[in-house]
Amino acid sequence: MQKFSFTKRQLGLLMLLAGLLVVIVMVAAEAVNPAGFGMIQKLGVLLGVLSIFAGLTLLPLGSRPA
């Protein structure tokens, strides 16, 4: 039986979702406790956006193994 492993598309989706989640959490943290958008939040958003971008670029690679 073939063992399951992630494909590039699945990994792309995972990164896309993870990136979105990080961005939402960072923005939500500011909305809940508006203490100024700090360094960690900026860093989080940057990493989130990078993750979204990387995830999107993986989507066209289809079922190639990740």
Added chain:
Amino acid sequence: MRTRPLSQWITTGLLALVVLLMLGHLLVYINYAVGLMRFPFDYDQGEGFELVDTIMFSEGHWPYRTNEVYPFYASNYPPLFHIILVPFVWIFGPAYWYGRLAGFVGTLITAAAIAYMVYRSERHRTAAIVSGLAFLASNYVYHVGPLFRQHMSMVMFETLAILTLAHVTGIENPRRRRWTMLGGLALLLAAGYTKQHAVATAAAVFAFLFIRRPRLSIIWGIGFGAVAGAIFLAINIATHGAWWDNIIAANVNPYIATQFTDLFKQWFRLHGALIVLAALFAVYEFYFTRLSLYTIWWIFAVLATTLAGKWGAGDSYFATSIAATCLLAGLFAARTLRGTWTFPADHPYVRRLPKKFILKHRPQIVALSGLIIPVFYLYYGLSVIHMPTEGKIFGPLSDALGLESSYPGRYAFYDSAGWVQGYATIGHVPTQQDIDNGWHMVDILRASAKPAMSEEAGFSLQADKDVVTNPTQLKNLYENDLYDPTNLIDALEQHDFSVIIFRAQFYPPPVLDAVYEAYYPAETVRMNGFDYEIWRPGPSQAIRQSVAAALETPSSNISQSVDFSLEQTRRWLEHALWYHNWKVNTPLTVSRDCLAGTYQRDLQTLTVELCSTEEGAEITLRE
């Protein structure tokens, strides 16, 4: 037809230059390591406390304990590094050299592991050797490597874990795969119980396993978590919760964003040439082939450098990322030098490449790439230059290279890294004068039967005294509301310590305040470019309180006898005046067999007179 052999010849020549440059860095590193092993005191603040932890383990005691009773000491590091060194304590007694040797050997093993991984994957000897040497050439690895600190041993265990687990998902034989997993995860556990920072490498390993074999990742992840958690819980129970307080809670420090960003820029400036190669390799794997553990490790290691912004953290937090960078850059270099890059023809992104152009000019591209790789390494080797600027060999060599000390007046050492917050200003080899000055401080401690409170443990250890306090640990706990300094303050007020030795004054503010009130700075000794302040006990508490009251509200004349010499009294009184915010108006000078001067605070002026008496000295304060 001539282009190819000529380019190969140039490549070989450039690679030989790279190897020579890296070997030069290795010699500088060995010289430094040997110099440190001969130095019998703390070189980097905190080394002595790691030795204390090792001694405690050798005696069968936990170093995780309450900080609120004498000797007000606890460790904030996991135990493995210290436990490994216990046999050395049994055989040689307390000493710094074996901890520094362990750190140094750890970096050599890490370098060898990097070289082996490059060779195992790409079969290119020179690239493999250069990759390992590049790790040792880093400014960061250089100055942290041969210290009695656990960080580089953690990096060693991390690297060995990566080496072991990199191909585990491809092992078909279940028995062999199981043993490989056990071995790799044991190394990972060792890394975590050497220093907590290894958590990023553990995350990388399980992320890799999850992508390749999710089931394997989950099953082994649960097992790994259970074992790591059980050990954690067992130590916490055995230490009555002190393990949690000292290892976890005390490490919740303020985050200094600029410290991280400045260190990150410095890290990139120094290692940029290799980071570019490593990033290209990561991009290649990300899009054109399967992600290896190496690439995932590199990504996680780079992300984990964000922790370098914590108060108390520093450049050593980049060491794992440097190891991973050297590995990936080495793989990129080897593959380029061998011309073995492959791109699947049906790949959507490859289809957009100008294939005709590439195929037509492939020999030239391969030749050019072969030239570029050594240039990148040469650039790296020159970016990270650091060396002593004195000595029989390094003096003339640094003169010839036009390198001057980066720390003029402190010590003779050139460091291309420059300085940013969080970067340790070390790297020089201690001189005989440094050693002599260290022994002078030991003699000060030996002159009294009482223990001393020193910001570094080395002097107390050499004087065979109790090591009292772990300052940064007390400060961290205090700032997290986990430390009540009442007992230590009482001990200071009662002069329970013969002297206080400060280097950076990293104590909780109330403790510093108690020292300022009860002791006075009597002497400064320079060692390793740092000023060590020797604070001696002031007069008795009653006299201190009487003078303090007069200095706080100087309403009338006060005379106070002190059983100190005139000179001691002058030093103490000058400190007391500073402590109560009096500024010098006219300094104390000889006047009619006494010392007299005036001090100012806001609109108040205080006349101070000190006279020698049979019992000692007499202080007179007049507003």
